[in-house]
Structures are given as structure tokens and as C-alpha cells.
Amino acid sequence: MTWQDRSDRIDHDGPVTVWQQVADDITADIESGELPPNSRLPSEVELAELYSIARGTVRRALLALVDAGTVTVVHGRGTFVAKR
Amino acid sequence: MTWQDRSDRIDHDGPVTVWQQVADDITADIESGELPPNSRLPSEVELAELYSIARGTVRRALLALVDAGTVTVVHGRGTFVAKR
DNA sequence: CCCGATTTGTGCGTATGTATC
DNA sequence: AGATACATACGCACAAATCGG
Numbered sequence: 001m002t003w004q005d006r007s008d009r010i011d012h013d014g015p016v017t018v019w020q021q022v023a024d025d026i027t028a029d030i031e032s033g034e035l036p037p038n039s040r041l042p043s044e045v046e047l048a049e050l051y052s053i054a055r056g057t058v059r060r061a062l063l064a065l066v067d068a069g070t071v072t073v074v075h076g077r078g079t080f081v082a083k084r
Numbered sequence: 085m086t087w088q089d090r091s092d093r094i095d096h097d098g099p100v101t102v103w104q105q106v107a108d109d110i111t112a113d114i115e116s117g118e119l120p121p122n123s124r125l126p127s128e129v130e131l132a133e134l135y136s137i138a139r140g141t142v143r144r145a146l147l148a149l150v151d152a153g154t155v156t157v158v159h160g161r162g163t164f165v166a167k168r
Numbered sequence: 169c170c171c172g173a174t175t176t177g178t179g180c181g182t183a184t185g186t187a188t189c
Numbered sequence: 190a191g192a193t194a195c196a197t198a199c200g201c202a203c204a205a206a207t208c209g210g
Contacts, residue, residue, distance in 0.1 A: 054195045076203035138199045159176050160206030
């Protein structure tokens with residue numbers, strides 16, 4: 001899949017936190033099949049740029065996805081869609 | 085060109101970010117001709133030592149230079165002055 | 169062909185300061 | 190007061206590409 005700017009998907013004024021919106025956004029792409037199992041996500045820095053948010057916020061979102069079992073993180077390699 | 089200690093060129097307390105100062109400093113050397121096209125910059129680790137900053141900050145500065153088209157980075161080889 | 173050194177790529181964890189809600 | 194979020198910056202570890210012996 002092609003990763004373009006996603007800053008327009010984030011509502012900074014609504015009731016939902018930014019990191020939840022990012023987690024939901026990525027989860028949606030995984031469940032729709034656009035992000036197939038074992039495919040790699042952009043790096044934390046790249047995701048921060050794509051969503052125009054801070055890296056710390058990206059990490060919070062990824063933490064939620066890891067807890068949910070939807071992605072797995074490999075030190076030094078990247079973040080991958082879990083095969084389930 | 086000779087690469088000596090450059091830690092005195094960085095102001096950690098001013099309004100300009102460290103990575104911006106590094107990017108500007110290297111850009112000046114390129115535009116002055118001291119760093120000719122295709123010449124290789126010190127490694128990220130060496131630059132971090134020369135400026136007495138973190139490698140991550142060096143990478144942030146190099147990212148700006150890449151975006152500006154002044155340098156090109158090659159995985160496993162190094163960072164080179166763009167030929168322009 | 170393999171091994172080691174070098175270099176960039178990525179992630180982990182943390183800290184500080186600012187601003188907003 | 191507290192939580193959220195941004196931006197910056199630090200140090201470290203592991204992975205992958207490249208090149209030389």
C-alpha cells in the first residue's frame with residue numbers, strides 16, 4: 001500500500017485522543033486487508049510525519065496496537081502486521 | 085577538508101534548534117566549496133562526536149539536507165554532497 | 169565464499185519544555 | 190491540578206547494506 005499524507009484524518013479538536021484515532025486508522029487498514037499480514041508499517045518517524053503528529057503520540061498508538069495483538073514490533077527492523 | 089571539533093558552533097540555549105544549526109553549518113561548507121560535490125561527509129557517529137550532540141540530532145539535520153537536495157544518503161556507504 | 173568493520177535504518181526508553189484542554 | 194499533545198534532544202541496542210580482506 002502507498003503511504004500518503006494522513007494529517008486530514010486526525011481531528012485535534014474532537015473528544016477522541018489523537019493516539020486513539022491513529023490506532024483506529026491503522027487498525028481499519030489492517031482489517032480491510034489493505035495492510036496484509038507481515039507487511040511492514042512506516043517507521044515511527046515516518047508515521048509522525050504522515051499524520052503530522054509527534055513521535056511520542058505515534059508510540060502511544062503503536063503501544064495500543066501491540067496490546068491489541070494487531071501488530072508486532074521487532075527491534076531494529078520495524079513494526080509488522082500480525083498474522084492472524 | 086579537515087574535520088575538527090565543532091561543538092563551539094552550537095548554541096544549545098538559543099532560539100534556533102540544534103539540528104537546524106548543524107544543517108546550516110554543513111550547508112555553508114557546501115556552498116563555500118569546501119565540501120565539493122560527491123565528497124563524503126563524516127559518518128553520523130563522527131558528526132555526533134564533532135558537534136558533541138546525539139546521533140539522532142545529526143540524522144534530523146541530515147534529513148533536512150536531503151529534503152533540500154544538498155546531500156544524498158546511501159545505506160551502508162555514507163552521506164555525500166549532491167552534485168549540483 | 170565467508171568474515172569483520174563500517175555505516176545507515178529502525179526502534180526503545182527517557183527527559184525537558186511548552187501549550188492546551 | 191491533571192491529561193493530552195507537540196517539539197526537541199539525549200543515549201543505547203539491534204538490523205541491514207556495503208565493502209574490504
